[in-house]
Amino acid sequence: MAGLAGCAFGGGGGGGDDTLTIAGTIPETGAFSSLGQDLRRGYELGQARMNEQLDRDVELILQDDESDAQTLRQNLQQMTSNNDVDMIWGSFSSLLVTAGSAFAENQNLPFLGIAFAYEAPHRNDNYEWTYAPFPKSRDVARSTLGTLELIPEGNRPNRVGIWEPNSGWGKEQADYWENRLGDAGYDIVLRETFEIGSQDFSTLISQSQSADVEVLLSNPTPGGGITAVNQMQSNNWSPKMLKFVRGADPSAWWSALSDAGAYALMCPGWVPGLTGNGNQRLRESYMSEYDTESQYMPVNVGGSYNLTQVALQAVQAAGSTEADAIQSALRSETFQTVIGEFGFEDNGLPAEGDLTAPTGQWWDGAQRLAYPNTGSQRALEFKYPIPSWSER
Amino acid sequence: MVAGELVSQSIVNGILLGGIYAVAALGLSLVFGIMDIVNLAHGHMLMVGAYVAILVFAATGITPLVGMFIAMGLLFVLGIVLQKVLLKHVVGEGIEQPIIVLFGLALILQNIGQLVLGGDARTADLGIPGDGINLGFAFLSLPRTVTFVVAVVLIGATWAFLQYTKTGQAIRATAQNRTAARYMGIDTDRIYIITLGIGTALAGAAGALLSMLFPINPFVGWSYLLKAFAVVVLGGVGSILGTLVGGVILGVSENLGALYLGGGYRNVVSLLIFLGVLLLKPEGLFGTGGGGE
Numbered sequence: 001m002a003g004l005a006g007c008a009f010g011g012g013g014g015g016g017d018d019t020l021t022i023a024g025t026i027p028e029t030g031a032f033s034s035l036g037q038d039l040r041r042g043y044e045l046g047q048a049r050m051n052e053q054l055d056r057d058v059e060l061i062l063q064d065d066e067s068d069a070q071t072l073r074q075n076l077q078q079m080t081s082n083n084d085v086d087m088i089w090g091s092f093s094s095l096l097v098t099a100g101s102a103f104a105e106n107q108n109l110p111f112l113g114i115a116f117a118y119e120a121p122h123r124n125d126n127y128e129w130t131y132a133p134f135p136k137s138r139d140v141a142r143s144t145l146g147t148l149e150l151i152p153e154g155n156r157p158n159r160v161g162i163w164e165p166n167s168g169w170g171k172e173q174a175d176y177w178e179n180r181l182g183d184a185g186y187d188i189v190l191r192e193t194f195e196i197g198s199q200d201f202s203t204l205i206s207q208s209q210s211a212d213v214e215v216l217l218s219n220p221t222p223g224g225g226i227t228a229v230n231q232m233q234s235n236n237w238s239p240k241m242l243k244f245v246r247g248a249d250p251s252a253w254w255s256a257l258s259d260a261g262a263y264a265l266m267c268p269g270w271v272p273g274l275t276g277n278g279n280q281r282l283r284e285s286y287m288s289e290y291d292t293e294s295q296y297m298p299v300n301v302g303g304s305y306n307l308t309q310v311a312l313q314a315v316q317a318a319g320s321t322e323a324d325a326i327q328s329a330l331r332s333e334t335f336q337t338v339i340g341e342f343g344f345e346d347n348g349l350p351a352e353g354d355l356t357a358p359t360g361q362w363w364d365g366a367q368r369l370a371y372p373n374t375g376s377q378r379a380l381e382f383k384y385p386i387p388s389w390s391e392r
Numbered sequence: 393m394v395a396g397e398l399v400s401q402s403i404v405n406g407i408l409l410g411g412i413y414a415v416a417a418l419g420l421s422l423v424f425g426i427m428d429i430v431n432l433a434h435g436h437m438l439m440v441g442a443y444v445a446i447l448v449f450a451a452t453g454i455t456p457l458v459g460m461f462i463a464m465g466l467l468f469v470l471g472i473v474l475q476k477v478l479l480k481h482v483v484g485e486g487i488e489q490p491i492i493v494l495f496g497l498a499l500i501l502q503n504i505g506q507l508v509l510g511g512d513a514r515t516a517d518l519g520i521p522g523d524g525i526n527l528g529f530a531f532l533s534l535p536r537t538v539t540f541v542v543a544v545v546l547i548g549a550t551w552a553f554l555q556y557t558k559t560g561q562a563i564r565a566t567a568q569n570r571t572a573a574r575y576m577g578i579d580t581d582r583i584y585i586i587t588l589g590i591g592t593a594l595a596g597a598a599g600a601l602l603s604m605l606f607p608i609n610p611f612v613g614w615s616y617l618l619k620a621f622a623v624v625v626l627g628g629v630g631s632i633l634g635t636l637v638g639g640v641i642l643g644v645s646e647n648l649g650a651l652y653l654g655g656g657y658r659n660v661v662s663l664l665i666f667l668g669v670l671l672l673k674p675e676g677l678f679g680t681g682g683g684g685e
Contacts, residue, residue: 030511031609067511166656194655199606200409202533203650203658206401223513223607230515231605234533236524252512 019057020050020321022311023079024089025100030067032092034222034252035115038300039092045285045301046308053312056321059083065091069099076103085109086321089307092300093246094118094169101130110326112311114269114303117219117245118169122347129323130348131330133310133337134303135357137169139350140245140267141176143357144217145184147265147371148241150382157240157385161190161213163204163228165220170196173219173245189213196221201228205235214240214385220247225264226256233260233389240385241265243359251298254365263386264362265370270302270339271360273369273379277336278309296366296378302338309337400529402651406644408536411543412601414639416616417623418547418632419594425630426567426587427483432494434595435617436501439610441467441596442603443509446516449603455519457542460600467596471589483584498613505610513607539601544636546597550590551632563587567630622666628679637677641665 024043028036040062050058061079065072072091079085088104090097090113097113098121104111105128114134121127135143148156160181164174170193178188190211192204205228208216216239220228225247232238241263247253248266272295282305286297310330317333318325334343342354361370361383369379420434431437444466445459474497482489518535525532554560565573566583574580602608602616623642627634642662649661669676 029506031513033511166654192654194650195658198655198658200646200650200658202405202536203402203647204655206398206405207651210395210398223609226513227515227607231533234518234524234535235531236533256515 019059019084020054020087020315021059021061021083021085022047022087022089023061023076023083023085025063025065025072025075025091025096027067027092027096028064030065031221031223032067032096032250034250035092035300036064038251038298039304041286041290041298042301042304042306043089043308045282045289046305046312048285048289049281050308050312050315054315061085065096067092067096069096072096072099073103076100080107080109086323087112087311087326089304089311090114090116094121094167097132101127104129109323110314110330112307114307115246115249115300117267118172119349120168120172122345122349127348128346129327131310131344132348133307133335133339133342133344133350133355134269135267135339135355136349137173137176138180138352139355139357140173140219141180142353143267143359143371144177144243145180147243147359147382148181148186148215150371150373151384155384157214158185158187159189159212159214160186161208161211161216161239162188162192163201163208163216163218163220164191164193165196165218165224166193167196170219177217186215194220196224198224199227201231202235204228205232205237208239209235209237215243216241217243217245218247219245222247222250222252226253226261229257229260229264236389238386238389242386243267248362248367249299254362259392261362262364262392263383266299266360266362266367267357268299268303268360268367269358270306271299271358271367271369272296272302273360273374273376274302274338274356274358275374275376277338277340278305279338282338294366296368299360299367306337306339310335397529398651399648401531402647403644404527404530404532405536406647407640408532408540408643409605409647410640410643411540411547411636412598412605412639413619413623413642414627414636415543415546415594415601416598417620417627417639418550418635419591419598420617420620421624421627421629421631421635422550422594423588423591424624426563427584428487429479429483429490429494430487431591432491432617433498433501433613434591434620435613435615436498436505437467437470437592437595437613438599438602438616438620439505439608439613440470440501441599442608442612443505443514443599444596445600445603446514446608449516449519450514453519456516456600456604457519457538459516460542460597463596463600464593468589468593471592472585474592475585475588479588480581480584498617502610502613509610511609511611513609514603515607516603518604535604539604543598543601546594547632547636550594553590554632559583559586619662622662625666625674625676626669628676631676631678634676634678 047060063075092115097116225244243265249268314329317329340356359371360367370382441463444463445456448459623638627638650658
């Protein structure tokens with residue numbers, strides 16, 4: 001990859017005055033390993049673009065955090081000790097991104113993280129250096145409502161069930177769903193908690209069936225989401241609409257479930273079918289770099305590429321690699337990325353209502369844009385309702 | 393107010409799951425009752441059995457029920473090798489040494505699993521076409537029903553082996569009094585080898601059955617070890633009937649706990665029962681306090 005000449009892995013090197021040095025971790029092993037390659041590809045495509053656009057070399061140091069917060073901190077410690085790091089890019093999930101963020105806040109280094117919908121840390125932890133170019137819990141709820149409104153009114157479901165993971169983000173997301181959809185007139189007929197890492201969803205399935213849930217919303221882990229759908233099938237129950245935020249993000253969803261995973265919705269930050277702001281170029285770069293015939297790029301390639309666009313534009317606006325200058329640019333600029341046009345609040349939250357919070361849907365082995373409607377040939381017409389298992 | 397059909401469904405789901413818990417616990421109970429060893433690697437042996445069934449299913453499409461027998465064979469051999477190579481040096485040397493050896497083995501199995509197979513969870517289908525059975529008051533899902541039946545058959549076969557075969561009788565005699573068994577001409581070293589082989593084979597069987605219901609990753613060993621411990625304590629060490637009853641109680645209590653208190657309390661409820669039994673009836677519901685059946 002010609003544009004990756006400055007890419008080094010595992011430390012070494014060191015940024016000079018003209019070099020922008022970025023440290024990052026990705027989960028190449030461990031619980032989130034199925035997403036590591038996609039994040040790496042998005043970051044590397046973005047780094048190539050940055051090397052073209054900036055008048056300085058861009059060095060990207062990526063290490064495997066093993067999907068473990070402690071390993072992530074050790075990796076960042078090592079990378080920042082051995083290199084003159086100017087910026088840090090995050091990993092995947094609130095667990096890992098907040099760990100990276102805590103390190104960056106302590107080091108006074110600009111930090112960008114995706115796959116991080118949890119809002120509370122932005123508000124409660126006095127973030128100064130952390131910025132999340134990614135749909136947050138409130139945006140996920142907004143996107144869910146928008147997706148429901150694609151269904152003709154006479155056919156629209158009304159009975160909503162929420163499976164809430166017993167975590168801070170689980171509660172926050174469930175609250176947003178309950179309030180947003182409740183205010184819009186939907187009937188929240190079920191809201192039950194489950195333990196993160198739980199493998200037995202049979203009780204929740206029975207409760208959902210008993211409550212006649214039509215729209216099922218949750219934010220499980222990928223493994224939990226796959227298990228839940230398997231158990232829905234063996235219990236012969238399915239909602240009419242299913243949205244598993246983060247759970248249905250990775251390609252492992254389809255490889256594990258195949259057609260049983262069809263119709264599932266997710267909100268991964270970016271989905272094939274979005275247009276403008278570099279989407280066409282991203283697609284062409286991806287196709288040529290990774291020699292793939294696939295029409296549909298993995299969602300996390302787009303999400304992580306979007307992060308690199310923010311980094312590029314922030315450094316351009318700052319005109320320097322100084323942390324304060326980049327921080328100031330992140331706070332004041334409006335960014336145009338493959339997920340839309342947005343700015344940041346001082347606490348690192350994307351400004352409310354600005355960025356696109358796309359909802360994707362699994363169909364025929366690919367994640368495709370269901371909401372909003374962009375007219376792209378890579379988007380699809382929202383598939384509703386999910387047929388019963390016997391009719392699939 | 394929880395509807396009656398939800399309660400009956402939760403109880404049925406718990407009973408079906410409890411069968412596998414019982415198989416998982418039976419191997420642990422046998423080894424503990426006969427060899428006085430707490431097999432801390434039992435959960436990881438279960439994980440190995442699950443992966444064997446998953447890999448056989450992935451490679452051939454054959455139902456994991458067939459893979460279960462392969463897993464049992466492999467784990468039986470592993471148990472024999474483990475006893476001959478490692479444990480024979482530490483059995484009878486106090487409780488600490490076997491625990492350290494088996495704890496190390498658990499970590500080794502976990503890391504090998506992660507290195508060879510990665511950290512992603514994997515699962516297998518039942519591989520048998522068919523729908524579940526609607527009883528009216530509850531729905532029996534096919535995978536849970538089949539795995540429960542197989543679990544009960546395995547428990548029954550183990551009981552029959554211990555009850556009616558010469559080797560089984562020798563195992564029971566060794567459990568009751570090792571010295572007396574030796575005087576009676578029983579080769580107790582061989583009995584230990586066979587016992588560990590059976591115990592690990594049962595762990596492999598439980599893993600294969602669980603792989604049809606739940607995802608498996610290299611880290612699941614600890615949680616299933618904890619559940620197996622809870623069942624052994626509930627039922628009583630060395631009691632086969634107690635293990636089956638303990639497994640069912642654990643499965644039902646987990647499901648009812650999730651129903652009434654929320655899914656976040658699923659494991660809390662089962663552990664509270666575990667602690668309650670330890671406080672009120674430490675020998676377990678069917679235990680004699682002396683080990684052995």
